Amino acid sequence: xxxxxxxxxxxxxxxxxxxxxxxxxxxxxxxxxxxxxxxxxxxxxxxxxxxxxxxxxxxxxxxxxxxxxxxxxxxxxxxxxxxxxxxxxxxxxxxxxxxxxxxxxxxxxxxxxxxxxxxxxxxxxxxxxxxxxxxxxxxxxxxxxxxxxxxxxxxxxxxxxxxxxxxxxxxxxxxxxxxxxxxxxxxxxxxxxxxxxxxxxxxxxxxxxxxxxxxxxxxxxxxxxxxxxxxxxxxxxxxxxxxxxxxxxxxxxxxxxxxxxxxxxxxxxxxxxxxxxxxxxxxxxxxxxxxxxxxxxxxxxxxxxxx
Amino acid sequence: xxxxxxxxxxxxxxxxxxxxxxxxxxxxxxxxxxxxxxxxxxxxxxxxxxxxxxxxxxxxxxxxxxxxxxxxxxxxxxxxxxxxxxxxxxxxxxxxxxxxxxxxxxxxxxxxxxxxxxxxxxxxxxxxxxxxxxxxxxxxxxxxxxxxxxxxxxxxxxxxxxxxxxxxxxxxxxxxxxxxxxxxxxxxxxxxxxxxxxxxxxxxxxxxxxxxxxxxxxxxxxxxxxxxxx
Numbered sequence: 145x146x147x148x149x150x151x152x153x154x155x156x157x158x159x160x161x162x163x164x165x166x167x168x169x170x171x172x173x174x175x176x177x178x179x180x181x182x183x184x185x186x187x188x189x190x191x192x193x194x195x196x197x198x199x200x201x202x203x204x205x206x207x208x209x210x211x212x213x214x215x216x217x218x219x220x221x222x223x224x225x226x227x228x229x230x231x232x233x234x235x236x237x238x239x240x241x242x243x244x245x246x247x248x249x250x251x252x253x254x255x256x257x258x259x260x261x262x263x264x265x266x267x268x269x270x271x272x273x274x275x276x277x278x279x280x281x282x283x284x285x286x287x288x289x290x291x292x293x294x295x296x297x298x299x300x301x302x303x304x305x306x307x308x309x310x311x312x313x314x315x316x317x318x319x320x321x322x323x324x325x326x327x328x329x330x331x332x333x334x335x336x337x338x339x340x341x342x343x344x345x346x347x348x349x350x351x352x353x354x355x356x357x358x359x360x361x362x363x364x365x366x367x368x369x370x371x372x373x374x375x376x377x378x379x380x381x382x383x384x385x386x387x388x389x390x391x392x393x394x395x396x397x398x399x400x401x402x403x404x405x406x407x408x409x410x411x412x413x414x415x416x417x418x419x420x421x422x423x424x425x426x427x428x429x430x431x432x433x434x435x436x437x438x439x440x441x442x443x444x445x446x447x448x449x450x451x
Numbered sequence: 452x453x454x455x456x457x458x459x460x461x462x463x464x465x466x467x468x469x470x471x472x473x474x475x476x477x478x479x480x481x482x483x484x485x486x487x488x489x490x491x492x493x494x495x496x497x498x499x500x501x502x503x504x505x506x507x508x509x510x511x512x513x514x515x516x517x518x519x520x521x522x523x524x525x526x527x528x529x530x531x532x533x534x535x536x537x538x539x540x541x542x543x544x545x546x547x548x549x550x551x552x553x554x555x556x557x558x559x560x561x562x563x564x565x566x567x568x569x570x571x572x573x574x575x576x577x578x579x580x581x582x583x584x585x586x587x588x589x590x591x592x593x594x595x596x597x598x599x600x601x602x603x604x605x606x607x608x609x610x611x612x613x614x615x616x617x618x619x620x621x622x623x624x625x626x627x628x629x630x631x632x633x634x635x636x637x638x639x640x641x642x643x644x645x646x647x648x649x650x651x652x653x654x655x656x657x658x659x660x661x662x663x664x665x666x667x668x669x670x671x672x673x674x675x676x677x678x679x680x681x
Contacts, residue, residue: 148561351540354540356553359534361557
């Protein structure tokens with residue numbers, strides 16, 4: 145078989161499938177709607193997680209800790225301790241915040257300037273501000289770092305400034321898992337919907353399939369239009385899911401901007417990225433094709449011509 | 452072209468449709484298969500078209516033994532056999548052209564060639580100009596001829612027909628049979644199952660008579676050499 149004939153046969157099967165979908169608009173639209181919703185739901189969840197992550201993007205890796213030294217430890221000792229700390233693997237940066245600087249800062253930002261003036265001496269200790277390196281920002285690594293500093297005799301207390309970031313990252317991880325579960329379950333749903341739709345169509349076209357096999361149509365030939373139908377359902381469902389996502393972004397855009405403004409941010413809601421769309425269309429097509437294949441494989445074999 | 456050697460066929464329900472049937476049909480021959488209803492005519496045709504496989508014995512068609520042919524080779528095998536049915540098995544929602552073109556399309560013929568051959572086949576059965584009509588718009592005789600055009604369109608070396616005149620009046624029946632004779636005249640092997648004795652006499656071709664699943668008479672060669680070999 146030449147490539148031209150091969151292409152022609154596939155084009156015929158594709159056009160035939162399109163034509164049949166068009167002849168049954170109501171059934172086609174309902175099936176597409178189910179597939180579209182099933183694809184849109186995990187995609188929307190994924191979009192939510194991606195937005196949550198990028199909205200807080202600045203913080204999620206800025207896990208750092210403050211190491212408060214005992215109040216009697218002099219600044220020179222603090223400098224020396226900072227130099228030691230910089231040697232430890234997992235430490236990106238150590239800054240010494242001298243007690244005087246700390247007081248100055250506190251005076252500037254806290255609004256208690258007048259009250260501080262009443263104090264005779266500086267109550268603040270020297271502080272080491274430690275930024276862990278990127279690969280040591282996990283919960284376990286941070287805990288080991290905390291214990292390392294807490295064991296020093298000069299150290300009073302170690303405070304993990306950004307525990308909420310860890311919590312937030314944990315929540316994101318849970319959400320990502322949820323997206324995965326939703327994607328798997330709803331993907332299985334798409335398989336079932338396409339498979340069942342194809343099964344019904346095979347039963348409807350039983351006579352045609354019998355005659356085709358009778359005149360020498362191979363299983364591949366008989367199966368081909370059904371596979372294209374499944375593929376078209378996948379593409380159509382993905383298009384619908386895309387429309388749903390964009391519509392949701394459109395509706396949410398204004399309230400999200402308002403919310404961001406209240407937090408002093410100019411964050412704008414992001415629509416589905418090219419990557420998300422690629423997964424959506426790729427996943428839709430793969431599921432449509434696979435659902436059709438499974439159904440066709442199971443049901444076409446049982447249809448053999450009878451005289 | 453067709454060789455049956457001690458063929459028996461038992462259906463899953465236990466009915467033995469054929470018992471120890473042997474015959475040979477040469478290439479280019481036209482043969483009638485006759486007998487009462489239930490004598491086994493249809494079973495013989497099903498074995499030839501590979502819709503069924505023999506329970507015992509061997510059926511060889513076109514040099515291929517049907518008992519051992521692998522499933523994936525069946526489509527190619529069937530393309531070598533044109534089949535005409537009593538109920539013509541046309542696709543009622545497709546125009547005449549599509550129905551006749553089907554064997555060419557499944558075989559992957561180029562579109563131009565499909566067009567040319569379908570017209571030629573319709574011309575042979577006298578239906579040129581009715582390509583766009585639906586089967587339901589045609590008379591019963593015309594529908595049967597569409598079925599015949601479909602069976603011959605890919606020029607198979609063998610045509611088998613199961614009671615092709617069962618629904619036709621005597622004049623039409625004779626016309627259809629003459630059509631088959633014309634194919635046989637150009638070298639196509641034709642095997643027609645019929646119970647219409649009038650037609651068999653009229654065309655004066657070899658006749659294999661079945662009764663209760665056994666061969667009652669097969670004028671000429673009953674394959675003594677094949678039987679002796681075993």
